[in-house]
Amino acid sequence: MGEDIEIETKNLNLWYGEKQVLKNIDLKIPEEKVTAVIGPSGCGKSTLIRCFNRMNDIIDCCRIEGKVFIDEKDIYDKRTDVVELRKNVGMVFQKPNPFPKNIYENIAYAPRIHGLKNKKKLDKIVEKCLKQAFLWDEVKDRLSESARSLSGGQQQRLCIARALAVEPEIILMDEPCSALDPMATAKIEELIRYLSKDYTVIIVTHNMQQAARVSDYTAYLYIGELIEFGSTKQIFENPREESTENYITGRFG
C-alpha cells in the first residue's frame, strides 16, 4: 500500500453476549486518507468503527479480544486513558445529534471540559471549526441561536465541527448522510474530501456510489469478517473476491 498506517487491528474479535459479531479482523487503516467500510446490514461495520474509540465499552454485554493499535499503542490496554482516546478519535453519528444548546455552546463544550476556559481562545476555536465544516458563513450571525433551529444537513455539519473542536487525528463517521437529502449529502461528501487532507477519515456507508465517490480505500465486511481491503479504484472496478463482486453489483445484500 505504501502509506503510513494510522490504525491497525490484529486478530480483533468481538462478542455481544454469546453472539460473535467480529471475527479475526486484521485491518490496516492508512493515515490521512478516507477509508470506506461497506457491507450488508448487520455485518458489523458500525461495531468495528466503534472499537476505534471504545464506544463499545458502554454496552454491558460486549466482550473484545485482540488488539487495536493507534499510533502503535494498543488502545485496549488497561493503562489507556479513554478520555484522551476519545479526544483523539472523534465520531459523527448517523442521526445528527447536536446538544439542545445554542450553536456556540455545542462547539465550545468539549474544549471547555478539557480545560480551556479563556473566552477569546474559545471564540477562535468555534470560528475555526465552523469554517472547517463549511458552516461559518451560514451561522456566523446566529451563534446564540439553538442548534435545533438548523436544517438536518447543517446540524450534521455542526456535529462534524463539534468533533473537530478537540483536534482529533481520526474522524469516524457512521453513515453520516443516511438521514439527509441529496443536496445536504453532496455538501457533506465535499467536506469529507476536504477533511482528508488533515485528518484520517473512516466512513461507514451502505451507499456504494458514495463509497466510490468519497474514499481512497475500501474495506468490505461480510458477517463479521473482513473479506477484502484495497484501493477504492480496484475494489469497485475489479474486485478480487466473488463475494465482494456480488455485493457491490447488488446481486445480494
Next chain:
Amino acid sequence: MKWKKIKEHIIYSLLRLSGLFIVCALAILLLYIISGGIGKISWEFLTSFPTNGMMSGGIFPMIIGTLSLMVLTMVIALPIGIFSAIYLVEYAKPGRFTDAIRLAVHNLAGVPSIVYGLLGLGFFVVFLGFGLSLISAAFTLAIMVLPIVIASAQEALRAVPQNMREGALALGSTKWETTRHHVLPYALPGMLTGSILALSRAAGETAPIIMTGAAFYITHLSSSIFDEFMALPYSIYTLATQSSNVEATRPTVFGAILVLLLIVLCMNLVAIIARNYYRKKYRW
C-alpha cells in the same frame, strides 16, 4: 347490520356512563366538603390556634405542621431518590447487586402505610432515639414516597435519548460530565414533577404520622424538628371520631379537610405548571 350499530351505541353509552360516574363522584365529594367547610374559611381560621378543645379557633398549627413535614420529607427523599435513580439508570451494571436494589424498590412500593408507621416507630422513634417528632415522621414518610420518587426519576432519565449521551461521550466527556451536563438538566424537570406528585399523596397520609410524631393537641408551634407537631390529617381524624362534642367541631373538621385538599391541589398545580414550563424550555 342494524344490530351492530345498536350494540355500538350501547357500549359507547356504558363507557360514557362510567366516565360520568367518576366526575359525579368527585363533584359530590367536593360539593359536600365545600358546602360544609366554606363557611369556616377565613383569615382568622387559617392563622389562629385552636381554642376551647378545638371547638373554636383556627387550624394554624396543623397547617404549619403539615407544610413543615412536607418540606422535611422532600429534603430527605429527593436527594436519595434522585441519586438512586441516577445510579440505577446511568451507572449500574447488570448483576445481583443491581437486581437486589430494583427488587427492594419494588417491594417498598407495595408496603401498607400502617407498616411504615410501625417501622418509623420502631426504628426512628425508639431505636435511633429521635422520639415522637417531626424528624421521625419525615424520615418515615420519606421512605414511603421513595419508590415513587425513584420510579418517576428513572422515567425522566430514560426519556433522555441515548444519542445525547453518546454524543457527549464521543467527545471525551467522563460519565459524570455526561450525566451532569447532558442528562440531568433535561431530566430534572420530570424528576421534580414526579416527586411533587408523590409528595402530594404523602401530605394526606395519616397512619405513619400517628405513630411517629403527630399529636392531637399541643399549645405551641414546634420549635425544633425533634418536637411533636400537629398535622391536618391526624387532626381531622381525631376531631371527626373522638371529639367530645361532634356538632360543635364539625365545621372545624370540614374546614380542615378543605384546607388539606387545597394544599394538595396547589401542589399538583405547581407540578403541572412546572412540567409545562420545562417542556417548552427544553424541547428535544
Next chain:
Amino acid sequence: MMKKIEMRSKFDEQLKEIKDDVIEMGELAKEMLKESIIALKNQDVKLADKVYDNKKKLMKMDDEIEHHCLQTISMYQPMAKDMRVIGASLKLITYITRIGRYGKDIAKFVKEIADKPQIAKLVSIPHMSDIVDSMISDGLRSYKKGEPVDIKSFCNRDDDVDALRDTIFREALTYMMQDSKNIKRCMYYIMIARYLERCADHACKIAEKVSYMVTGGRVEIK
C-alpha cells in the same frame, strides 16, 4: 457457499439486451465488409448497392445501443464487471461502426471499377478479407460468451494482415508501372487493402476491450 439471489433481474435483462444488440450490430458490419469484397470479386453492382444501403441501419443501431447504455448507467449505476460490460459495449459499437463504414466505402469502389475485369484475381485481397473476418468473429464470440481472448492469435493475424497489405502495395505498384491504364484500378486496390488493414486494427481493439471486460486487466495487441 453463498446464495446468488437475483435481485437485479430487470438490470440483467437490460444488460442482456445490450449485449444481443451489440452482437447483432457486429454481425451486420461483418456482413457488410464480407459482402463488399464478394461484390468486388464478382463485380456485382446490385450487391454493392445493398451494402451501401445498410449504412443507415448501422448508424441507427449505433445511436440506439449508445442510448440504451447511457440510460442503464444513469438508472442502475453499475459497478465492477457490470460497469466493464457497459464500458466495453460503448467502445465496441464505435469500432463496429467504423468496420461497417469501411465496408460501405469498399462497396462504393465496386461501382467505379465494375466495367472492366479485375487484375490478377484481385491479388491477395480476398485472402486478407478472410483473415479480418475471422478476427472480427472471434472478438464478437468472446464478447458474447464472456470468455478470455486469445491474444497471441490476434497478434499473429494482425501481423499477417500487415504483411499482406505490403504485398498488395508492391504488386499493385508493379502493375501500375507495367501499364498506365492499370493505375486507377490498382490505386483502388491499394486503398481497399488499407481499409482492410484498418478493419483488422479495429478488430484488435475489440479484442482488447473484450479482454478488459472479462479480466479487468489491460492488454495491448501490437
